[in-house]
Amino acid sequence: METRMNRSLIDKYNVAGPRYTSYPTVPYWVDDTFSMKAWKDSLLKSFAESNEEEGLSLYIHLPFCESLCTFCGCHKRITKQHSVEIPYINAVVKEWDLYCDLLPSKPKIKEMHFGGGTPTFFSPTHLNLLINCILRRATLADDYEFSFEGHPNNTTEQHLQTFYDLGFRRVSFGVQDYNETVQKAIHRIQPFENVKRVTEQAKAIGYNSVGHDLIFGLPFQTEAHVKETIAKTKELKPDRIAFYSYAHVPWIKGNGQRGFDESNLPSGEAKRQQYELGKTLLFEAGYHEIGMDHFALESDSLYQSMITNQLHRNFMGYTASKTKAMIGLGVSAISDSWFGFAQNVKNVEDYYHLVNEGIIPVVKGHILNAEDLIIRKHILNLMCHFETSWTPDDLYFEELPEILEHLKEMEQDGLLVRGEGQLTITEKGKPFVRNVCMAFDLHLKRRTPERQLFSMTV
Template identity: 75%
Template sequence: MSQPLITKYNVAGPRYTSYPTVPYWNLESFSLANWKASLQRAFKESNATEGLSLYIHLPFCESLCTFCGCHKRITKRHSVESPYIQAVLKEWSLYLALLETKPIIKELHLGGGTPTFFSAENLNILISGLLENAELAEGYEFSFEGHPNNTTEAHLQTLYDLGFRRVSYGVQDYNLSIQKAINRIQPFENVKRATDLARNIGYTSVGHDIIFGLPFQTEADVIETIEKTKALMPDRIAFYSYAHVPWIKGNGQRGFSEADLPTPASKRQQYETGKQHFEAAGYVEIGMDHFALKSDSLYKAMENKTLHRNFMGYTASKTQAMIGLGVSSISDSWYGFAQNVKSNTEYYRLLEQDIIPVFKGHILNTEDLIIRKHILNLMCNFETAWTDDALVFKELPEVLIKLKEFESDGLLQFGSKHVVVTEKGKAFIRNICMAFDLLLQRKKPETQLFSMTI
């Protein structure tokens, strides 16, 4: 990749797990009532045919990882587990009353925080309670994020017995100096133990999360981590770009200086080198930051053009409606987004009053829905197409002008009414999506809201 292109396109930009992106939600026109109406509409349209996705946010961690941009609460008091689980089940009961008919669960994911902070017994209570008044869709997929240091055989066996077949482990990097900088010490032996345990029990998809662009990280560190990863051959790899956003996450990302981070050029080289090593080992690049073996469902979804992207990242199955439970969780009805409160105290207080604990959101208008479709097409399939009556926003000529510039740089190819991202352009997919992002163009942020695209 040429240095001029890196310099030109290394700007702050969204990762497009949603459109509109959260900073551009129209909070003034949003209300809990219109969120409920949008979810009821989506549920009636899609529950019988697609089913419903559930995301459960379990925010507790015993220590702070300084690379993390997720909402978390640091504590060593495990007495917090039971009250939190009861609150999540109460929130689910409020949604069940709203939906009226029994939901069909297609996808369920436990994220965090550290889901394996919770005991196996308490996770059993949580999942059993969620499924008690629901049906399971054909081909359903349950998954969770496990910490290699504390995921036990009891965790894996309990969740397996409940229907879980996919687990992802946060690896980040195996270099001890980097682990100390990000406060995430975990030797290879712990990752191997957790990976082997999952496979021996019967999990069909084991994933590893690796991050490039970390403080003090070099290309050699990335290669070393990948070589160790190849010894375990996880079915799926998330190869994430470190998002340095201390202005959002506060002191959690201030354990090191910006001077300790790789330059944009060296960071991009880390990705390109990693990609070469993954592909040589038999992995296929999926979207902008995932790799999978051809036996994994994520690869099959890409081949079938059914790959989907939402607040959980890339997924192998799509449902129109996704309900997020727990503090800070985001729900998606396709027609609207809603985010829960971020304070545990406020979360508990609202649930005690039988109020779904949403505090902000966005209801999509016609233009939003059109642009969302195109950005989703680009992020998942690296192409999108339009017709005269489908792309109706008046700024279309300006969008085409911006896209033409990408074409002149060799990043995409134009048809009469479609664009296809080139292999060279995949590295700049966030930038290409930004050409469609009219809200971002109409109101440039006065302060930096997003991580850098390279």
């Protein structure tokens, strides 16, 4: 009976929808609200309100990869020429200097994360140079957390030691799946031995949080593959695990996601079975579900932040603490002042040109209005805590009856429970949290996209 019910829910709610790392989502940013002056003003406001007390987050995008993984939706530049490292580092440092010159005092860094691309494409020596150039113009919060993403095939012990010596205590490794057929389809040949090596080296050096990123719904992937991957993952016992649904959006990301045929992809029902199997196996191994698609041991800071109600979500994904301001450096990086968003240009050469001209390399953004700020709060509550509440003073209260009417069917299906001025997503409804958030998304309601912009919710 449960399987039939799940199949029915999947058929009903498996629609295209955002992952809500922001609200409004990027396709619904309104250009006429945005200007470079408006972005700078929003950042200065955020900085004045929060830097002294909580600090800011810093995301640094390093886009280079030596080979293309066909499951990847990130902005990257494929090259084997490591001569690109120093010019890119110089540009990132110039961009950081432009922001530091804008701010009235030294920024206090609470979180810093290196993503990509492949951050470990860069040599340890060059990474050391970049990080020291960043830190020389900042102070550190007492409880700062530095983290980076590493590729198991090219992350060396020297990489790990260099990052650790500079204050990094968290690292995540992209694993995806251990089956060779799946790895060939996604162009990510990565033996278990490589993951084992870097995981054990990180733990031996002293990292207090080692994460593995796994994906379900990949081409040719089966439940047996998921079971095998999680069995191997349990051997290494990472502190946290991201267990994502593969987002197949080749109409947006281009030929990079055309390394296989759509007929090779699992169905929506098969993907959900893969997820339920994986989740069950992770629970049995002592992991706790955190927000959407994340799992952590009780000793990990992500679990602790969930328990203390401090879990936050932004363009870096789930984080263990919230900062009002987040500055993104590098091509395609997105910044968040809380009052506005700004995204950098996506082309490396355009990026170099702008920073060398002394221009913050932002290409687009959105300034949030009062309604946006309120709905953002509710969607963050749902994504992080699976519940939210409201009062008659909420500025969009006139539209609340329509939202609640839209949620009535989900309530009847057992996905959520509504009370007076509050809503809680049930255990049964957690896989459909994106669908619940979509009911609050007024931008999505008011402007139906001309083409599909998002991956399927299941």
